[in-house]
Amino acid sequence: MAARRSPCICLSVVFLAMIAVVAVSQIIVEWRQGDSPQIAELFRQKPTRANLRRLESSLESGCRIGQTVRPWMQFARFVLLEDAGDNAILGRDGWFFYRPAVQYLIEPWSPEGGQTQGNVFDAIISFRDDLAKRGIQLLVMPAPNKASVYPEMLTGRTRKETGSVNASTREILVRLKQEGVEILDLFEVYDRAKRVAGSPACYLAQDSHWSPEGMRLAAEAVANRLLDLGWIEKRATKYETRSAPVERHGDVLRMMRVPQVERLFEPQGMDCTQVVDAETGQLYADDPNSPVLVLGDSFLRIFERDEPGSGGFVAHLASNLGFGLSSIVSDGGASTLVRQQLARKPALLKDKRVVVWEFVERDLRFGTEGWQRVPLPAPDGSG
Amino acid sequence: MRHRMACICSAFLIVPLLCTSCAKKTDPGVDAQVTSLGSVEVTAELLEIPGEVRNDPLYDYAHVVKYKVLTVHRGQVDKDVIYVGQYNPAKPRDAAADARVGQIGGNLRQFRVGDVHRLAMEVPIDDYYMGGIINKYFGQTEDPVYWALWTNRVVR
Structure with a gap:
């Protein structure tokens, strides 16, 4: 009996020792850095859900042994199991997908289900109405998730459906249109583009964002819509484009934070074009006095503020319209944060006639800080 | 036997905690950056980190946290309580900067309520940083939000 218990005790001791080594080594590392041990935080504040989660996340990201071992473990998982980690999914032919966007695509959810803070319809319609009080028109442009446009690159088992494959997105767009909100449907734009044989992909293989081609199509579609609606007239500033090819790894691949995996893939070439005043x-x-203000997230940042610079959606929309635009870019924050930013600086709405609001499709469910109503100060400054 | 083992294990964890908390020297958090960057410099106690700090692998956010001002070293601060945007607070300050925000730094490694920091700041945040700002105080106060450029730990 005693002989049978010995291996159990031995294993238990080894297991506990492994845990203790991580904790003690971390305490020593923090002590040598002159900090008090982070675990002491557990006793220094109320054990609320937010505090405990913040501590857990902080312990996880700050653990030195974890930082050393984790990339190698993830590399092994990627090579052996094609597991790209918590936030990425490896698709077909070297395409990577951002996991929350895939989750959005395949998990059923309802916009009325209370899963987000606030309500998407209230937020958009009240924003439209606040702008209307100032005589400003609103054009809403959800940027499709890559997985919604190219589900066949996620898995070969997908059916080749047309247009949006997510029922909730379709339902939201239809309902917003019924409420009189002007929507630019990029799902249709990209669906048409995909049908043209040999046309470049609208999304980047290793990135969560649109490709230069997808961005150019979006800018062209928005410009045409604004002109067709008569909300704005084309002006005479002449812009030219010049080629500015860029090569880099995409954000989904870099997000894995495993250099060993990055080295397995060549940087992706991007056929960017910069916009230049002729x-x-x-x-x-940007022109702060422009009649058009563009709000959005990292889809506006890519190629515009990142390399090559002045080659993103805003610059190309300006080129199509023949005048400079104003813009506010809030990375990962186009559902609520970008409107809060605008509410803090309402002077940006001075002399505006149109606001174009871009947000990524998955934000309909996962938007940072949800879809809060963010009242704009009254036009006369009284509110 | 069990009782003795429990005592030994507890001592193993608690003694280092006590040693580290007793071994600190005072430090006003002064360095060349905190005394020169930005237009405002204060020593302040961190009162609140509202909500969860997002540590998103795809996006970087500034989180607005609440401080009680203890000493104003440079610039003008009219309130005792101020709201400060800290970029990527899940990261140590010397690892928080990236190409988009330029000069952000300091020697602070972790944000903990109750700790005292020496901060170099600009105001308002929107004039110095364009990106996601998670501000749980939005709509609750009209006070300006400061933008933390340099954050050093103060040991009293």
Whole structure:
């Protein structure tokens, strides 16, 4: 009996020792850095859900042994199991997908289900109405998730459906249109583009964002819609485009934070074009006095503020319209944060006639800080 | 036997905690950056980190936290309680900067309620940082939000 218990006790001791080694080594590391042990935080604040989660996340990200071992474990999982980690999914032919966007696509959810803070319809319609009080028109443009446009690159088992494959997105767009909100449906735009044989992909293989081609199509579609609606007239500023190819790994691949995996893939080439003022030869720059304000997330940042610069959606929309635009970019924050930013600086709405609001499709469910109503100060400054 | 083992294990964890908490020297958190960057410099106690700090692998956010001002070293601060945007507070300050925000730093490694920091700041945040700002105080106060450029730990 005693002989049978010995291996159990031995294993238990080894297991506990492994846990203790991590904890004690971390305490020593923090002590040598002059900090008090982070675990002491457990006793220094109320054990609320938020505090405990913050501590857990902080312990996890700050653990030195974890930082050393984790990339190698993830590399092994990727090579052996094609497991790209908690936030990424490896698709077909070297395409990577951002897991929350896939989750959005395949998990059933309802916009009325209370899963988000606030309500998407209230937020958008009240924003439209607040702008209307100032005589400003609103054009809403959800940027499709890559997985919604290219589900066949996620798995070969997907059916080749047309348009949006997510019923909730379709339901939200239909309902917003019924409420009189002007929507630019990029799902249709990209669906048409995909049908043209040999056309470049609208999304980047290793990235969560649109490709230069997808961005150009979006800018062209928005410009055409604004002109067709008569909300704005084309002006005479001449812009030219110049080729500015870029090569880099995509954000989904980099997000894994496993250099060993990154080295398995070649950086992706991107056929970017920068927008240049034809008269001055200067790269496109925003105009704070523009009649058009563009709000959005990292879809506006890519190619525009990231390399090559002045080659993103805003610059290309300006080129199509013949005048400079104003913009507010809030990475990962186009559902609520970007409107809060606008509410803090309402002077940005001075002399505006149109607001174009872009947000990524998955934010309909997962938007940071949900879909809060963010009242704009009254036009006369009284509110 | 069990009781003795429990005592030994507890001592193993608690003694280092006690040693570290007793071994600190005072430090006003002064360095060349905190005394020169931005237009405002204060020593302040961190009162609240509202909500969860997002540590999103895809996006970087500034989180607005609440401080009680203890000493104003430079610039003008009219309130005792101020709201400060800290970029990527899940990261140590010397690892928080990236190409989008420029010069952000300091020697602070972790944000803990009750700790005292020496901060170099600008105001308002929107004039110095364009990106996601998670501000749980939005709509609750009209006070300006400061943008933390440099955050050093103060040991009293």
